[in-house]
Amino acid sequence: MIGTGVLVRLALRRDRLLLPVWILVIVAIPVAIASAIAELYPDVGQRLALGATMMANPALQALTGPIFDPASVGGLTAWRATTFAAVLAGLMSIMLVTRHTRAEEESGRAELIGAAPVGRYALPAAAVIVTGLANLLAALLLVAGLAGQGLPLAGSIAFAGAVAGMGLVFTGIAAVTAQLTANARTANALAVAVLGLFFLLRSAGDASGAEAVSWLSPLGWAQRIRAFADERWWLLAVFAAVAVLLVAGADLLARRRDIGAGLLAARRGPAAASASLRSPLALAWRLQRGMLFGWAAGFAVVGGVFGALAASVGDIVGDIPQIADMLARIGGAGVLVDTFFATQLGLFALVASGYAVQAASRPRAEETIGRAEPVLAASVPRWRWLAGHVACALAGSALILLIAGLAAGLAHGLRIGEPATQATRIAGAALAQVPAVWVLAGITVLLFGLLPRMTAVAWAFLVAFFLLGQLGELLQIDETIRRFSPFAHVPALPGGTATATPFVWLCLTTGVLIAAGVAGFGHRDLKSD
Amino acid sequence: MSSEFAVLINGLTKRFGHVPALDGLDLDVRTGEVHGFLGPNGAGKTTALRVLLGLLRGDSGHAEILGSDPWRDAVALHRRLAYVPGDVTLWPTLSGGEAIDLLARLRGGIDPRRRATLIDRFDFDPTKKGRAYSKGNRQKVALIAALSADVELLLLDEPTAGLDPLMEAAFRECVAEERAAGRTVLLSSHILTEVEALCDRVTIIRAGRAVETGTLTQLRHLTRTSITAELAELPASLAGRPGVHDLAVNGNQVSFEVDAEHLDGVMRLISQAGLRSLICQPPTLEQLFLRHYQVSAS
Numbered sequence A: 001m002i003g004t005g006v007l008v009r010l011a012l013r014r015d016r017l018l019l020p021v022w023i024l025v026i027v028a029i030p031v032a033i034a035s036a037i038a039e040l041y042p043d044v045g046q047r048l049a050l051g052a053t054m055m056a057n058p059a060l061q062a063l064t065g066p067i068f069d070p071a072s073v074g075g076l077t078a079w080r081a082t083t084f085a086a087v088l089a090g091l092m093s094i095m096l097v098t099r100h101t102r103a104e105e106e107s108g109r110a111e112l113i114g115a116a117p118v119g120r121y122a123l124p125a126a127a128v129i130v131t132g133l134a135n136l137l138a139a140l141l142l143v144a145g146l147a148g149q150g151l152p153l154a155g156s157i158a159f160a161g162a163v164a165g166m167g168l169v170f171t172g173i174a175a176v177t178a179q180l181t182a183n184a185r186t187a188n189a190l191a192v193a194v195l196g197l198f199f200l201l202r203s204a205g206d207a208s209g210a211e212a213v214s215w216l217s218p219l220g221w222a223q224r225i226r227a228f229a230d231e232r233w234w235l236l237a238v239f240a241a242v243a244v245l246l247v248a249g250a251d252l253l254a255r256r257r258d259i260g261a262g263l264l265a266a267r268r269g270p271a272a273a274s275a276s277l278r279s280p281l282a283l284a285w286r287l288q289r290g291m292l293f294g295w296a297a298g299f300a301v302v303g304g305v306f307g308a309l310a311a312s313v314g315d316i317v318g319d320i321p322q323i324a325d326m327l328a329r330i331g332g333a334g335v336l337v338d339t340f341f342a343t344q345l346g347l348f349a350l351v352a353s354g355y356a357v358q359a360a361s362r363p364r365a366e367e368t369i370g371r372a373e374p375v376l377a378a379s380v381p382r383w384r385w386l387a388g389h390v391a392c393a394l395a396g397s398a399l400i401l402l403i404a405g406l407a408a409g410l411a412h413g414l415r416i417g418e419p420a421t422q423a424t425r426i427a428g429a430a431l432a433q434v435p436a437v438w439v440l441a442g443i444t445v446l447l448f449g450l451l452p453r454m455t456a457v458a459w460a461f462l463v464a465f466f467l468l469g470q471l472g473e474l475l476q477i478d479e480t481i482r483r484f485s486p487f488a489h490v491p492a493l494p495g496g497t498a499t500a501t502p503f504v505w506l507c508l509t510t511g512v513l514i515a516a517g518v519a520g521f522g523h524r525d526l527k528s529d
Numbered sequence B: 001m002s003s004e005f006a007v008l009i010n011g012l013t014k015r016f017g018h019v020p021a022l023d024g025l026d027l028d029v030r031t032g033e034v035h036g037f038l039g040p041n042g043a044g045k046t047t048a049l050r051v052l053l054g055l056l057r058g059d060s061g062h063a064e065i066l067g068s069d070p071w072r073d074a075v076a077l078h079r080r081l082a083y084v085p086g087d088v089t090l091w092p093t094l095s096g097g098e099a100i101d102l103l104a105r106l107r108g109g110i111d112p113r114r115r116a117t118l119i120d121r122f123d124f125d126p127t128k129k130g131r132a133y134s135k136g137n138r139q140k141v142a143l144i145a146a147l148s149a150d151v152e153l154l155l156l157d158e159p160t161a162g163l164d165p166l167m168e169a170a171f172r173e174c175v176a177e178e179r180a181a182g183r184t185v186l187l188s189s190h191i192l193t194e195v196e197a198l199c200d201r202v203t204i205i206r207a208g209r210a211v212e213t214g215t216l217t218q219l220r221h222l223t224r225t226s227i228t229a230e231l232a233e234l235p236a237s238l239a240g241r242p243g244v245h246d247l248a249v250n251g252n253q254v255s256f257e258v259d260a261e262h263l264d265g266v267m268r269l270i271s272q273a274g275l276r277s278l279i280c281q282p283p284t285l286e287q288l289f290l291r292h293y294q295v296s297a298s
Ligand SMILES: Nc1ncnc2c1ncn2[C@@H]1O[C@H](COP(=O)(O)OP(=O)(O)OP(=O)(O)O)[C@@H](O)[C@H]1O
Pocket: A527, A528, A529, B016, B019, B020, B021, B039, B040, B041, B042, B043, B044, B045, B046, B047, B048, B086
């Protein structure tokens, strides 16, 4: 396709900062995990003990998947790092593809390019090539990094292949979602939802022992490639085939639509606004509600599935006699179910923080694209305009966590015959996560007010807190550093004991961050770049 | 005092990083007039309007609008003025009609009859969603929202860019009505016929500074008459004479431009040089604008 080469170079030029950071993170996490495991668990006995404890905890298996070889450093690395690296590779691919296809069309830049002598499908082709190259580069660096840690070469290649395979599959998925809707944000959200669904399938399969369910998900394949534990090389071909099929599908879709258009035709709207659309809050709600409904539906489904699984968690472990003894000593299977819920709700809280950051970043998008200007040129104080979006972020994140908690508690309660009790209990535990999630919204608002061009850095905070929480203990990161994460202050609920103090502090922190952000926004220029 | 001027700007500066966008701008708009705001691309028109709206904060100098400080009193001021941005972006999920209502309500209310009249006059379909509108139709959303508001001052940033000639005519009618109703209009524009047709006074800015300001009649005085003449002999004193510009000699034929104030003397000179034919083109504002614009390019 004529012009693809130029467009590839343009994309590389635009992403010369973003791309290396993504690749670095994808490579650094598995390498850091490998080196930590080698250092902390130097002999086989220690590793087998670690493996046994971990396999006894289905909540953790829901998060990480099974261990195929607890005896080797490589086996433990693959167990602990595959999901992280594969999910990150998927996210990077989604972001890159959307950024260079649908976002370009939406901004009108694609029209400029389309008028130049380049092939009609040069833009999506360039996006797929750039994303594919990024995944391949990440894979090469992963092989070098892991083999450099002294791990077997074959296993390193299988591990890197699985990560890049996930990236390529999501290159295809994002190429498809970019064709479906006229809006880049929706295209991203659809692809991320697919990623979430695959995570859920694998996690449900692994926690409940239903292998077949895990096999439905590319994340399941990534683990079942069995890096460092008698590799299944043919899975690499499966990744490649699925990626190629998806890209071909995207190409078919692209041929059936006009530039700038989605596959679904735009509908008409009312000729006049309803009486309720009269305040900045009403506008923010109108702009954000679609996204919130999507998240709420997703959280309800995911919460319900995990809730339905919870009771089996005790069963699986109960079958193993030594563990059953240990369980009886620490308080029975109920403790295990509580631990399972506490772990899952911690994960829900991290994902809900993604919503909070997305919703609290909306004012920046409105400012950049020029839609803040007419609203602020009407008689709207800046703080009220911002407050509308902040309210959506705060209330929305609380709402989706509540829904997840209710759904999980209800599903679990129906199984064990006490729906009302469990629904309130788990919903309460879910709400305990809310103040920590709000801190992320606060950080976003602070950045927007004081350093608007850096608003997206809020995502880096989220990733950092995620890593501190999930890997802090394994990597033995200093306690004082780990306490920077707001999630480190949330008590383990249900089951644990809670005092008001951490909640008060988290809410105060959020309040100060938001107040500073709002004040900063009130004192700065409106910046459209 | 504040009732005499709707907008008063003195020595306003604003820089973006190292780029000065406004460099000591002076501008005064009298209450009740339609004031044209002209200047080449990047001269600082939009920046000045954004400062007047309190969206940007001036670095130094004085800016006052309807008697108040545009940054400090922004919210109260915005109830008394309406703004049409040069580049209108709409919300993809809102229909045009919803956007009009929303913007008007945020300012304090809308006159439903005036809204209906304007939608009719601009031949606007309010039921489409944001993305489905063409550039001109997006512009109409901002125009209808602004013109249907009961305000004292209209700030219009290239409001007709993208409108077809029929709509442009409708717009001119509307502005004439606004003036008749006693409203003040500050109109930034690149369309000279529009400025000539609508504006009482004009300010031309270049590189963030006002280079010319006055009524159209005053400005016409600054323009030059272009003359082409065939003479029996060439008067030696024509070249280098004050007020004569761009002199070109081709055999017996001369052509040049002359400032209004020197016209009398130059005509006397050439009429004594054996005048055989004479083409005399009246001054146009366009020439004046072009002259000011071109200096900035060089
Ligand atoms: N946000 C910004 N950041 C940096 N520079 C800016 C910014 N906004 C405007 N400028 C610069 O300020 C100067 C004045 O720009 P402005 O938009 O006010 O010009 P204008 O007179 O409205 O031009 P046009 O006729 O093209 O609309 C230009 O040099 C422009 O590049």
